[in-house]
Amino acid sequence: MTLAELIAQARTALDTAITARQQEQDALMALRSDENLTEEQARAQIERRDTADAEVTRRQETLAGLEAEQAREEELAQLQARTVPAATRAPAYDRVHRVGAEERTYRPDQDRRGAQFQQDVAAAFLGDYEARDRLARHMQEERTERGDQLRAVGTGAFAGLVVPQYLTDMYAPLARTNRPFADACRRHTLPRTGMTVEISRVTTGSSVDNQSAENAAVAEQDMDDTALSVPVRTAAGQQTASRQSIERGAGVEDVILDDLFRAYGSRLDTTMLNAATVGLSNVATAVAYTDATPTTAELYPKVIEGLAGVEGALLDQASGDNLAVMHSRRWYWMQNAMGTSYPLITQPGVVAQTLGANYAEAYGRGVRGILPNGTPVIVDNNIAVNLGAGTNEDEIFLVDRQECHLWEDPDAPMYIRAEQPKAANLGVLLVVYGYYAFTFQRQPHARKIGGTGLITPTFTGA
Template identity: 85%
Template sequence: MTLAELIAQARTALDTAITARQQEQDALMALRSDETLTEEQARAQIERRDAADAEVTRRQQALADLEAEQAREDELAQLQARTTPAAHRAPAYDRVHRVGAEERTYRPDQDRRGAMFERDVAAAFLGDYEARDRLARHMAEERAERGEQLQRAVGTGAFAGLVVPQYLTDMYAPQAQANRPFADAIRHHDLPAQGMQVNISRVTTGASVDLQTSENTAVTEQDMDDTNLSIPVQTAAGQQTISRQSIERGAGVEAVVMDDLFRRYNTNLDNKILNQASTGLTNVATAVAYTDATPTAAELYPKVIEGLAGVEASMLDMASGDNLAVMHSRRWYWMQNAMGSTWPMITQPGIIAQTLGANYATSYGRGVRGILPNGTPVIVDNNIAANLGAGTNEDEIYLVDRQECHLWEDPDAPMYIRAEQTKAASLGVLLVVYGYFAYTHQRYAHARKIAGTGLITPAYTGV
């Protein structure tokens, strides 16, 4: 990772820390206006505010250190350019095979949207040797930095199985389309190196313990038994044929095509995790009915608590407590539009008692959007169907233990690109994006979903 990328990350972390500190300060001001405020409550909130303030200071110093390091590197580069004799200067950047800490062949500061990479992929199949050389350098750099992760990648002799530069997959993830908010929030694993199935052993009959009836009598015994949970490895893929004319005479055509394929890959994967027949979250979750011709956010909230209680009752001592509420954006904004004069009788850490949870004001697909009154984080995902029910106008709210929603993805990419000149007779070039994944929400049958006429298309009336 370059210094520029580290600086960008540090700036994002600082912005996040500042936002968190402001939220703690707002919470403190709200508490101070509460006539029932105790000294202990005030002191606890001040401590949280001060901790957030210290985090801002730490992030600020980290950013300053990185910027100072970058300034020094720039200064040394300029000095070297002035002092190195012209006859002994290093070869041009594109004449050197660079790996490790050297600058990458494809970099976000020079090729932000990946147009150069995409153009090279397509051009390599048309006999462009310079494009082939750049792609070969890129693959060597990937092996140097990610080592064992690329052991299964196809060789570059025919350039079938090129690894997409990591910054491109990172960049494309948050763009338009429903994308993959839920997939990014759940528990991730590396997909096994071989096989088209993931197997998990589940204990279905446990041992037994009871009181001994009397001395020297047999103690209770129950033979344990397990059942194998088989999870299929699936392939998500998309393709697009583009003309040779668009490659050679067009401007940015490849970038548009690949951007769309990347985003649709992410959206398709997330959609399957939520909606796939038999195994998608909507089909394995136990329903909590909310039937109401005039629904309100205040009436919906107890259903959320009922669902979370069901999650914990199913998990018992295996419950992590790391729960999620997953809902459509229209439902999240409807809950925010509600006004009321009542609030929960039991307060929660870090939540102002007089409000129905908190909105973190993060943008779509950037993680947790806010929290409910009991502290449950909210993930907003528009892959949730909004055409359910008899009136085809209902959505659903899912309540899960985050640690028991599992997603396996191939660690090589997670996405790959292949380009093959399979339609030479029509001057066409084929671009393909694909990836392998497996998922399950059923290691423990715990998920709940709120469904019914109470979740019809919302009316934003303040209730």
């Protein structure tokens, strides 16, 4: 391997280290915005950031050493060139490009196969300004020494040399549903050990009654509880990339990790909504909306019915921090409704004669708007749209946010970069994984609106 190739490798390694350090810094900033942040979590993330920072310094020093070595080699080559006898047939003095005693940019005696020239062509199209300068200097030298041999030709004459300009900063990632509902849930730190989270639920409470007479026995009822076992789940995915794609590509590893991270979020969220037995769709009490010609005005009373059920189930445990969770097609269908009716009781933050308000937030950026009674709306496209007899219905969920519990590791999702398992194939294994647990059954309360009234919407303004 040539010194130039080692330098190119060192630059790639430094760029990777800088990216990893920035990810740790971003994670630290995100962690600091968490109101449940503990000092231990913050200290651990700072240590990870500092470790990544130290790796950047180490890679930087390695690159600086190689570049210094290359500079010394070039200096010695120039010194040696001054001691070699001149060629028997030198070009005319005024036909030679000269800058003092400067040698040609690319010299056959130092690089017979032209590897440095090829590397500079590739680096220049990726934005390396130093490589572009060397290529420009080389072309000026060629014009000076062989100007009479160069003719004006188009790029078609050099189909193998005209490098295509790939816009790597504009790559199109795969669209994902991600995790809008999960991000809106009540967050907890997952315990460090164990694969089950146990919660005690009081199922039989005390009794209080009026005393029948003075000194008579007062009411008594033994309390009893039932354990709620919440399994810890593992979401994981992997991708094997060739070493060539990582070392000779532009940002390949970052693109892969970004896709894996978003796929992790999508899997976690869809599990919370749709998992058998414990997913929100399977624990929520149904509120039927059956209508062959559904309208937003007819759907809204069902929303109020569902919210009434939520508070009726929670009683004094109701926080009032309610959410309506729906698919984007349902949210836009509700926005398409037109009418002259409006609620008789005004609500905070809702303009009279409107059916709620749209906050115009992007998908996955939190609350999208509010309903007429002030209930915030979360839009989540992990909600199934193939339900019902016609396999074309979706559902609307109504929940108390404080009773939608999600436990996650503070570092999730984590990733492993393993080189040895695939070393014989020159492959690098990238694995993303995370542990999480969730429940809506600590205080059973959720409601879901479903039925033929929630078939694929038609946007008719009704």
